Amino acid sequence: MEHTVKVANPIKPKQYKSAIKPVWCPGCGHYAVLNAITKALAQLALANEQVALLSGIGCSSRVPAYTSVYGFHGIHGRALALASGLKAARPELTVLVAGGDGDGLSIGGNHFIHACRRNMDMTYIIMDNEVYGMTKGQASPTTAPDWTKSKLTPHGTGLRPFQPAALALAAGASFIARGFSGDPNGLARMLVAAIEHKGFSVVQALSPCPTFRPEHMDWKHQIRAFEHDSTGDAILAAQRIQADDGQSTGIIYQRELPVWQPITRNSGSIDQFEQEFCV
Amino acid sequence: MEHTVKVANPIKPKQYKSAIKPVWCPGCGHYAVLNAITKALAQLALANEQVALLSGIGCSSRVPAYTSVYGFHGIHGRALALASGLKAARPELTVLVAGGDGDGLSIGGNHFIHACRRNMDMTYIIMDNEVYGMTKGQASPTTAPDWTKSKLTPHGTGLRPFQPAALALAAGASFIARGFSGDPNGLARMLVAAIEHKGFSVVQALSPCPTFRPEHMDWKHQIRAFEHDSTGDAILAAQRIQADDGQSTGIIYQRELPVWQPITRNSGSIDQFEQEFCV
Amino acid sequence: MPSTQRQDLSIAITGSGGAGVVSAGTLLLDMAAELGHYGLMRKAYGPQIRGGESAALLRLSTRPVHCMDDGFDLLLALDWQNTDRFAAEIPLSADSLIIADPAAGEIPAAISQSGAQIEPLPLKALAGETEGGRANMVALGLLARWLGFDHSAAQALIGAAYAGKGETIVSNSLASFERGFDTVLKHPPAQVLSTGGSAAPRWQLSGNEGCGLGALRGGVRFAAAYPITPASEMLEWLAPRLEQLGGSLLQAEDELASINMVIGASYGGVPAMTATSGPGLALMLEGFGLAIASETPVVVVNVMRGGPSTGIPTKSEQTDLNIALYGMHGDAPHLVLAALDTADCVFCTEWAVRLSEALQAAAIVLSDQGLAQSRALIDQPERRALQIPPRSLATDDGPYLRYALTEDGVSPMAIPGLENGMYTADGLEHAQSGKPSSAAADHSAQLDKRQRKLENHDYGADWAETSGGGDTAIITWGSSTGAAREARQRLAEAGHEVRLISMRLLLPASVEAMNKALEGVGRIVVVEQSHSQQFYHYLRAYYDLDVAIEVLARPGPLPITPGEIVNRILQQG
Amino acid sequence: MPSTQRQDLSIAITGSGGAGVVSAGTLLLDMAAELGHYGLMRKAYGPQIRGGESAALLRLSTRPVHCMDDGFDLLLALDWQNTDRFAAEIPLSADSLIIADPAAGEIPAAISQSGAQIEPLPLKALAGETEGGRANMVALGLLARWLGFDHSAAQALIGAAYAGKGETIVSNSLASFERGFDTVLKHPPAQVLSTGGSAAPRWQLSGNEGCGLGALRGGVRFAAAYPITPASEMLEWLAPRLEQLGGSLLQAEDELASINMVIGASYGGVPAMTATSGPGLALMLEGFGLAIASETPVVVVNVMRGGPSTGIPTKSEQTDLNIALYGMHGDAPHLVLAALDTADCVFCTEWAVRLSEALQAAAIVLSDQGLAQSRALIDQPERRALQIPPRSLATDDGPYLRYALTEDGVSPMAIPGLENGMYTADGLEHAQSGKPSSAAADHSAQLDKRQRKLENHDYGADWAETSGGGDTAIITWGSSTGAAREARQRLAEAGHEVRLISMRLLLPASVEAMNKALEGVGRIVVVEQSHSQQFYHYLRAYYDLDVAIEVLARPGPLPITPGEIVNRILQQG
């Protein structure tokens, strides 16, 4: 996709960063996700004041304050609800939501599946580090069953991890992609496609937590692109997600599906409603 | 599966019914689900006091009081959490959970996907009437997008309905079936298989609400059995669920997957723990 | 049974589902409306969704009424199926009259022990006399005649009510109505309601509709909600109307979502609300706290029902006061208001929305099942111009501090779209800019500010409705007001002046105003519908009530009645 | 800086993450432990997960101490990076001493303006003198010497602490420690702590561990929870230990799940608990109400942090009192207890579990970040045999009524497996059998019963800790007790006797006991760490405090200190 920006003064990603410096650990994958977001916004040349980035609670969820768009650092697990209300009330805004695997898939799981089903036109970035970083390293729903480093689950969770893509697909999302913080440009490109997609787009951004999952620093040697291009066929997408180990990146599924936005019109008045009460 | 009960004195389903008569509307599908549950329990010859049936809130969720097993009529949407706590603490009990499509898939959606993932050994019956019966007929997550009878959604929800089976599969359930209140014996047979299955079994029981969805009384002419037998192949199951209109019944998916139950042992004492504090 | 010239009549119509008692009751209320009367209709149900026993409980009067009376003048029973389940809700006395079909069997002891006079009437048989006859319409005819209602007006109302149901139903209904109208009761008719009709414009509405209207008047243009008894009708009333005003209502997946959706919309600059009841409010508290900390205006209308837990969803109680006042973690100043009657549902909700917008505050409006689901026939509520500024919006000059420490505590708010207003709203404690901070100085400055903006606002006289005089004061709140007003009036008519203070604004507390209202008072009687005396404890916590306090507190489901209050006052007054 | 013979010394060690200040602080506490001393260590952090500025705030004493002192005697700074962020938490005076490395640059104004004496010391250079040297260990050596701690005991402790980290780290650390130990400060050493050590058995633990232990002692064998600061360590302590006692801990998907899981387990007969903090408690309220209505015993330990909303998660505040007391919809009697100090975390939680089981009640135990995350060196808590019966279980005789109206309000409970005990627990109002009922009689009978069982129980003397005498009373609760105790003692030592009433049991209210405790009191000073005076309002609501009341209330994050209270008492006392 070609974007037309004035070459002499192309919009810089920096324009979307705030003066607040991240408190993330040096080496944290979330830095690259932040960069990918600002790069995507720059590429789309969106006016800062027309963009809102909302989040929950977690290391990842700190991201809004680091940008210079409108932000909302809400409560744990509820960012998608916050965003749905904003989008319903202000459909012209570009609405982005970001947060962690714990925020989005554990406490926020219900809003996640319902947002997928509702298919409002917004973009959700799950910054997945397979751990609760903020609370010092407990297992999240994407953590492998045999990870025993958390004292809360000393034998590992023993549970098969969620595949966010599989859940999103089953719940009805119309755009599903998996990116990697180690490839911020690829992630930015994916975000551009997600934002341009009409409907609810889910981008799972694998983003290692060097502090509590240092072994994930190896991801950069493991993660590779999907062999296939994106499909609009849900069954095919389901197959590919199932067959994959969760470490292939790319746009997995994209389909035009009815986008939901509340119906509204200016056809009544309060006086008229009051008339109905008159006896 | 063959059950050995003394033929001379077979256990009667009635033995699992309480003296409290249902307040459900005459014609309500939930009666047949209740019957199917008691038939299944009789067939399995389970001692009443070894069975617990837990629920949330809704017409469907009234079911525990109508049985004579241990019951818990909890709060809206939380039955699976209640049951998971009970099962974790009392693994020897047979734990059943029942409730509506609103209870289980709207407010209770997060516990649903997490219970599927956790795969504890219990059986969850979603009494699906595609409506909130108890609160007088609003759209639920399984309601068709163009159903306009609720004043809350006068144009219909405009949303694609959830397929509980698809969600359950993506979330990791190990037994997924769809039954119909119009075929209570078939449903009972399915419940027997679900209870006998080791792991989390989901049985979606289509159960019409004549009061708010009278058109569903036609289901008896529409619902038919799946062409295929159950599969243990998730991709195949996903295909079948996708290809189906949600009106085929049968066991869709069944697979032996690791059943979760907390690890526990008697290897320590409080005195010992206190020693750790001594300086 | 009174003979004639009653100003006020309470009538219960009972029967099992399908018998059409609610429909008959509604038509009776409509007829009273036509004649310029006032009235109130409550419904009582069994636990069944359909086919359960139900009762239409009416009070009709030539004067405005805002509560049920102490007892019923007339009980008309279409049958006796399970009627004893709500016998306690239909207090009868030897002065009452029971009209019942002998074919329906014996009158249950719970009813007959009242000693009420009984007039047997073969309702079913009368209905059977016409094709497709309906006993409820026979009863309606009977009552219309007995109340002196106009025949043809009644016919027109019936025609209109059943217009959508097809010709046959209309004509059958009318025929049955005639049968009833032609039947003359042995007991003398209550003529009085045929006279003294008011010419003033009147409304017929429920409290739920009232709150919905108030919200729209206040400027609400977005709602998100999850259905729950007894708040659902408010949402159902709002959904199409919000749409017509260029707004919308979103049915959420749960209450956690609805409160957060509402915060999101309000953050976007659109005044927003949700409505729920106890269990839903409990789920909204974390989000409500976020609205407080992030200073995002939101309004939650909470329609109280019997508690705790799922409790008694279809009955009224004033027991969500505690959770509304104190249910948030941390120091969380917010607004709590309570509607005093049906008309006040309109005003109180509008006021709440306006205050919430002006003060960037989170507000809870307390209504209850009794108010919300009763239909009232009242004087058209006045429309007052509220002197409250709109939300203070940031402008595009200079560097922007979202949580600036202003004198009145209200910091101008930037709405997405404003060019230089970009900030991040936060539920973490923050500096003026919104940047998270755990510094003691920032915490205390922001806590002060959030409290100051609420406490420094001048709420004027609307904090309470006050009336009467003398040295005894009744203090009550919310829907107990109706009974308290009537008690005060009865006492006054009996030459016993008492004061009534009915609180509409509960948080922030109006300490000075209360002191003034209580000047010269030597005895206080607190009236509330709660077992644990929530309101009484609240009063003690915040106000200086240095005189003898008595408490008339009891739980639902039975409403507090004027007589109860009168008795209490007279006991030692 | 004091010269010698101090009984009590407060030391802050600050530096950025990686510098090892917490580790040094912990070792210092361990050394004090070896010598028979008492102490307390708090930590303060910046917002970073790793590498952020941090402080180990210690108080060491020859006598038991339960709060931080008014100021610090010594600040040892390894560097000055961002130290001003928590300068307010390290009050210094002209009597204090600052030890700092001149290489770390200038002392920030926020620190130096205290007028404290400064002793420059080249910590880094000293560390650099040995291979892999560590400044924190140099500092530790310095302090150990200065405090008169035993050299070889210290060495052993260091060896043990780093044993798992490999040989090199141990030997490097020891070498650095030597460097520090060999360094003689210009300022005279504080010898005193080398003497007067206690021989009594002592424990070192955090409040979180204390609550965990109390829960196990009380019989808890199941927990479900979702991690949250500052409660997570309690869960992490419990998880392996529950497992070893034949129980388990389940990490739930959210707090809505955890409270309901706990109810499920308890319904199954296994005493169960969860732990959380404000935002999580808010999410648990609906479930908590279900426990109340269904009379299922559960315990929620809520570790308070700065609020409202996400607030200040790492700092302490006593502001979840309101939500704990009143956060449920409906009339919902329950237990609220508060831990007074680290040792009391054990007792209070055990008591809560026992009460909850005996009374089939839902209980909230309030702890706070200050208690929960501080490490305390205390006398081994006594183990008291509580005279509280276990859960009353149904037996297999006769028809079973789950919610039978008993005299004491406690109805025997059937546990799944009991042959004839089958019933359905319900959050709907119910008859004695458990069958849903909306009848007024059932509602009021069950409301009475649920209140009676709590109010009729004899809680004995444990409702509060009382001490002192005189006509001035300090009333406080929870963790403010430490400072209040010390204030009382200081006043007493200065010949000024005051009473101290520290409330452990908040609900149900102990009105009579309070009246007795207040006999002869003419002035009350309420002490709490809350901006909106939640405790003060609670006291007004429930107790008859007919005398002059003053309130010393302020929010976190700074802890209330003894000096603050002393000043307040002396102001007008």
Place this chain on the structure above:
Amino acid sequence: MNLQNPIEDMETFLAYAITLEEEAADRYDELADTLETHNNPDVAKAFRTLASFGRKHCDEIIALAADRSLPNIAPWDFGWEDLEAPETAGLDAVHYLMNTAHALDIAMSNEMRAHDFYQRISQQTSNPEVRALAAECALEEKEHLEQLKTWAERCPDSAEDWRFDPDPAHMPE
């Protein structure tokens, strides 16, 4: 290098060079910020210095481009050999306890990659103008590398256990 075709026009080359230098400088600043935030002033200062070097170099190239109209290339459309531009330090390469020597190691490998990149362009292209400028750039990177080496010689090697942090992590929310 997965550029299918060699860079044949000056505008494209300049766009590449500017982006390469700019991203490198931005990244050094970003790393300086993060180490500042995490109280590692020495390394922060080193990164800050590296950023200023990069910015200077970038300005020189921008000056060369003054009168030209450069193509607008999306970040992902550059044919870098790696996932990011060759002189850009990896965000994952840093640690809060790292020291200046580590930082310089990172910088040196960046310079090396940048040098290789320019050299390859200059070898592949048939445009003499591009060849000359690319070669010049390559040379400059080489010079930077030498400067960094001298700098690195002044920095002490880190202990083997430099990652060791005796303290537990914080838990801010």
